[in-house]
Amino acid sequence: MAQQKNILLQDFDTLHRTPPFSQIKSEDYIPAVKQGIKEAYANIEAIKNNPDAPTFENTIEAMEHVSDTLYRVLYIFYSLLSADGGDDYHTLVGEIGPLTADLSSDIMLDDKLFERVKTVYDARETRDYEAVEMTLLEDTYDGFVRSGALLGKAEKKRLKEISAESATLSPRFSQNVVKCSGAFELKITDKNDLEGLPETAIENAAHEAKERGYDNAWLFTLDAPSFIPFLTFADNRDLREKIWRAYTARALEGEFDNRPIISRTLELRQESAKLLGFDTYADYVLEDRMVKKVETVTEFLDTLYETYRPAAEKDLKELQDFAQAQGDLDKLKPWDVGYYSEKLKEKTFEFSEEELRPYFPLTKVLDGTFAHFQKLFKLDFVENKDIETWHKDVVAYEVRDKDTHDLFGVIYTDFYVRKGKRSGAWKGSLRTHGSFRGEALPSLVTVCCNFAKPTDTKPSLLSHSDVLTIFHEMGHALHDLLGRTKYKSTSGTNVLWDFVELPSQLQENWLYESETLNMVSSHFETGSKLPSALIEKLRKSKNFMSGWGGLRYLSHAYMDMAFHTAKTPPKADEIVAFEKQATDKCRLFEDYGGCSATAFGHIFAGGYAAGYYSYKWAAVLDADTFELFQEKGLYDRNTALHYRREILEKGGSEAPEVLYHNFRGRDADPKAVLRREGLLKKAS
Incomplete structure (x- = not known):
């Protein structure tokens, strides 16, 4: 019987070359990673042994595709590790991390390869580069130097050892937090201990207890949809203390x-x-x-x-x-x-x-979220059930230009809490915009959260904070999807770390505006919009504490x-x-x-x-940006498209301070964030 081919090494015969998740087996990863590493080494050898003189095209651009196969495998692996990782994934990460760290070190510490890069870099003033080309050249050279290319042999060896060991520590840290959190259960059997809790929190706790095999009980965990309502509403002070102490002592001992x-x-x-x-x-x-x-x-x-x-x-x-x-x-x-x-x-x-909460059923919130981005950036979001996902809770949406119908990419939404899933919320990438094996392919991004699942009597009802989270992560997702730079390494969220939160945090501002709140709200029983009186109270309480x-x-x-x-x-x-x-x-x-x-x-x-620090650094930028939208109009088409062109589409193609200045016409006002938080009066 012929051995089955490793699906991770094949060209996916699927719509938009999306991953066929049901065909991926955990035992496929290590062979695929090793093959990807082998290809990367071969590509590096071809570049550094090229008999032609080093040029931007045969050295810098060529390096953009050195690890294409490997990165495709790693994007899938790390996305599933976070979203759906069982014990096999947590075991694999300890093996994959050092393998890829070795490759990265070998590339960045290769003297012959660096010599070619340096030759092109040193001659950069002799050619008229586009801004994105100069960025790629400078980033490539700086990447080598910051990875130790100028060090001696012994120092390079030690740096490589450090990189390999470090690659094993981060996943172990995350696993410990997940496992420690998962081990805690606050099981309540006396209904009096539920006093003060909202009906939704009680129903979710009963559902969680049932899921874990407990009868006639309510179960609270350290997951945010469970932990936060308990600390906020439970009258029982002793139990609040118990769950607070458990949360603040995660991964602290044992x-x-x-x-x-x-x-x-x-x-x-x-x-x-x-x-x-x-x-x-x-x-x-x-x-x-x-x-x-x-x-x-x-x-x-x-x-x-x-x-x-x-x-x-x-x-x-x-x-x-x-x-x-x-x-x-x-x-x-x-x-x-x-x-x-x-x-x-x-x-x-x-x-x-x-x-x-009754006004924010998840399905309506998501419909409204898509309507918001359609109105802001002229985008269409269409569910496509022909695109396979990794779990029954996950839904795939094609994102297209509303006018031209050009495809930007696919968003996979994974909203519900489940055992083994990483806590919190995040935007992930299954593939970045660019070419793979000579074929131009769109971005594939994931938006993952940990919301309470629907119960037998109610849909998943979100808090306003949860809706903010969706807008935040969608801001990241669209930064990736709308990226249109020449190179993958400068596209989308591949920007300096203290700039990356601007597109995400900016989106949260709209969720205190009536026009947007009306898009995302609909009472789960009556269908009515969020009353204007409640919206006004939300706005007034925005800066509370x-x-x-x-x-x-x-x-x-x-x-x-x-x-x-x-x-x-x-x-x-x-x-x-x-x-x-x-x-x-x-x-x-x-x-x-x-x-x-x-x-x-x-x-x-x-x-x-x-x-x-970068969250507040970016908050200055997003507060300053939103003041422009408030001045010109929340959905002013010219302002929105100018922002899309100058910030989202350009990714990391130029220095962020240049991009921001081009968009705003000036540097950001550092006082904007304090004005937004009500801690500094606005100029009259």
């Missing part, structure tokens, strides 16, 4: 302890930075960001701190006074903040966000910078104390235990190392 991984990760990052001539890992990272240096980040965060700290103290004082006035609390504690802030918001604005929220964000940003500016990284048993010291200036409560770092996937498993 079998899934992430402290040794954090310590080792920081050691390797600092060692690599020193080898490359930088004082700290943050110095290394920020050289390749809009901010360029640590001092700029520190000044930026400190400026925000001057506003956020007093505002947060004021927020907490009001909350403490309110809680004490209720007569059932003498001292506010961390597990009380969500609960009493919700009650204070209800009293202040005569409004609870739970009032919005914004000082508190801003200070919490700064706590994580300062922690990130402290970890990555430490010349002597903390040992495993020093992680908790190090975090406390780094975040002390943001502390408003005494210490109640726990540790944020052990579950801080953004910086230890998500690419945001020395980069968490």
Whole structure:
């Protein structure tokens, strides 16, 4: 019997060459990765042994396609690892990571290849390059230098070892958080313990208990759709404390302890930075960001701190006074903040966000989301059931230009929580826009969330925060889909890290505007739109406790910078104390235990190392951008298409500050974000 061919190495005989997920087996990955690596090495040999003199075309452009086969396999693997990964995927990642790290190191540390790149780079002034070509050339050269191409033989060898070990640590960190979270269950059998919880949260907890085989019980977990409502609404303070302590102690000890991984990760990052001539890992990272240096980040965060700290103290004082006035609390504690802030918001604005939930059934929200982007960017979203997905909950949509019907790509939506799925929400890529084996192919992107599933009596009903999440991730997705640059490595979200959140965060602004809210809302029973009175209350409550929220964000940003500016990284048993010291200036409560770092996937498993500041950096850009839409009109066609052409379509083809200046006609106003948060008065 002939051996079946590895589907991952074939040209997919499917619509738009989309992955045939049902034909992919876990045992296909390692052989496919190894074959992809083999092809990449062969392609590199062909480039560096080319008898012709080095040129942009035969060296720089040629390198764009060196790893086409490998990247196709890896995009699929890592997408499914996050969205649907079982134990076999978590086992495979430990093997795949080092294999690909070795390839990357071998390419970037190849003297002969770098010599060709350097020859082209050194002669860059002798040719009239397009902006995107110059960007690709400079990025390629800088990539080699930042990977150690100028180091000696011994240093290169050590850098390669560091890269290989580092590749195993991030997935282990993520797995520990997922497994630790999955091991926690708050099982309730006394109905009195459900007092205060919204009906939707209770129904979801009953559904979760039933799914896990518990009769006559309600089950709460550390997944956001379960954990957040419990902390916000449950009257039982002891149980709020229990679930808060579990959440803040994720991966802190025992079998899934992430402290040794954090310590080792920081050691390797600092060692690599020193080898490359930088004082700290943050110095290394920020050289390749809009901010360029640590001092700029520190000044930026400190400026925000001057506003956020007093505002947060004021927020907490009001909350403490309110809680004490209720007569059932003498001292506010961390597990009380969500609960009493919700009650204070209800009293202040005569409004609870739970009032919005019946108006946000997922199907209507998604229809409205598509309508919003159609109106803004002239796009059509059409479900295509002929496109295979990896799970029955996933739906594939073709995205086309409304006028020309040209295909931009496919969005796979995966919205429901399930066991083994990574927590949170994200935009993933199954394929970036560009050519593969000589064929031009559209982008394939994923939008993944963790919303509660429909129950027997109700559809999946979203909070306003959930709707914000969809708009955020769709902003990322369209950045990828609308990318139209000449090269894959400069397309879509392939931009500097502190610019990448602009397209996503910008979209959230529309969800406080009546016109957009009417698109995404429809009461799941009556079909009525969100009442104007509720919209007005939502708008008024938008900046409720914004000082508190801003200070919490700064706590994580300062922690990130402290970890990555430490010349002597903390040992495993020093992680908790190090975090406390780094975040002390943001502390408003005494210490109640726990540790944020052990579950801080953004910086230890998500690419945001020395980069968490970028959320607020991008917030300045998106607030400044939205002020233009407010001035010209929320759906002003000229403004929207100008933004699409200058920001979304151009990806990373030029420096982000150039792209932004071309779009806005000036640099961003740093005060725009504080104006939006109600912490700075708008100019009259």
